[in-house]
Amino acid sequence: MSTANERVYIESNCIEVQYYFKEGTHFMDALIQNKCEYELLALMREVALRLRLSIYIETVPLAEKGFCRRFKVALKKENKTAPVAVTIATATLVAAISTPLAAPVATEVQHIIEAVQQSPRICDPENEKLKPQIEKRIRQMQQSCSNLDASNIIKKRRSNFFELLSRYPKITGVQFTAVDEERLKITRENTVTRMQFEKYILTTDELEPEEVNDVEIEIIAPVLKKSNYKWVGMYNGKPRSFIMESKEFKKLVQSGKVQFKNGSVINCQLTIHKKINNEGVERITGTSITRVNHYYENDKPVETTEGKKQKKQPEPEITQLALFG
Incomplete structure (x- = not known):
């Protein structure tokens, strides 16, 4: 996983998902792709709910070669603190998708928030009047992110996603990145190889009594x-x-x-x-x-x-x- 000092935050509002295949091919079974994205979108919805954000997600067209999907995240109600909220949300979504079962998502998100607080946008003197509102929004999201690891929906949706990929031998790995609309990477790529898929898949649906x-x-x-x-x-x-x-x-x-x-x-x-x-x-x-x-x-x-x-x-x-x- 990446660490806070490896990130340069500007503003991110997109999540990029890159699939890697054997033999350099760029075609994916449409049914598997749709099932995977159904799980990802459900996971994103649960994370947003836990962060107390009302969001909508759009797919963004891509012109480059390869099999890459991009999802644009936006708040349903825009306000002056929306760019910061969406930046934290997109990075949090990437962390929630790419963090294995044994690792706490909340810890990774705390690093994300700390990096956002130190970003040039927050520290810009021109934003001095807006700073109290931004800090309040960050505190709210910081408190909300502490319950991410308690969500069985996040664990199960993530497990479903990687289980689907594990059954599709053509896939060798998948990469998740938070980017802006110009494709500038906001977080380092989080790549999960086929050998690591099992770390994301639940071995049982039984919960502790x-x-x-x-x-x-x-x-x-x-x-x-x-x-x-x-x-x-x-x-x-x-x-x-x-x-x-x-x-x-x-x-x-x-x-x-x-x-x-x-x-x-x-x-x-x-x-x-x-x-x-x-x-x-x-x-x-x-x-x-x-x-x-x-x-x-x-x-x-x-x-x-x-x-x-x-x-x-x-x-x-x-x-x-x-x-x-």
């Missing part, structure tokens, strides 16, 4: 016998299906030591399993009750053995400090 403790669930349909049926309960005001994984609580229910009636509630820990679809949108694939902390008898909480054990365990933060102390 989310654990939520101290959850109150009203049981609608318990499972009283040994079986693989799911329990049903009210969670966040909606009926949900759950897999009961607490062996202790299942034994209490199956032995008749826990009786259910209308309005029976348990306090538990949930594990929520999620995955992302092809557009990077999260969806819940299943919910498990991994521990029952307590249940109620005559409106009085009855603590389970596993609930008591959990209370005795040290806080995760304390354990972590002990490990690194």
Whole structure:
């Protein structure tokens, strides 16, 4: 990746995508090209959304040889700070597309913003009156860019793009650059070779399970016998299906030591399993009750053995400090 001191910022409003092929040919399968650009445009839209910018993107005609695509970025509502915003946006888009999964996009974008702040345009005495507005816009974008790495949509769209290219053996690499309309390069070219494609492709659509403790669930349909049926309960005001994984609580229910009636509630820990679809949108694939902390008898909480054990365990933060102390 490039670094801030390798960049010379003027104004950029275009993203150039150059495809490289085997045997010097300059033809690309139209279906693959359109699928790739669909993913790129969706990624650009998500980045702009995260930067709180309302943009539109146009394709720019090219006369030179080779297979190169150029996308012009513009704000839907122009203002005096628009050139700076678009410059940061185009460079950010290039960073979001060309940064591998293991590297943080936000760090790269912070370098971009620092370089923009030191650019001749910002430091020009003629822009002194405009400087407070420009600095405010930069601060806003700086705060917004911190959430880029949290976007599963960016990760998935980027993964889709490189996965499409990896299936097309004719492609040997792809290059991304932020340029102005005169094709002056604003950032150094970010080139990704075929051997590097796998660094951008997600190996699974499964997300890390989310654990939520101290959850109150009203049981609608318990499972009283040994079986693989799911329990049903009210969670966040909606009926949900759950897999009961607490062996202790299942034994209490199956032995008749826990009786259910209308309005029976348990306090538990949930594990929520999620995955992302092809557009990077999260969806819940299943919910498990991994521990029952307590249940109620005559409106009085009855603590389970596993609930008591959990209370005795040290806080995760304390354990972590002990490990690194």
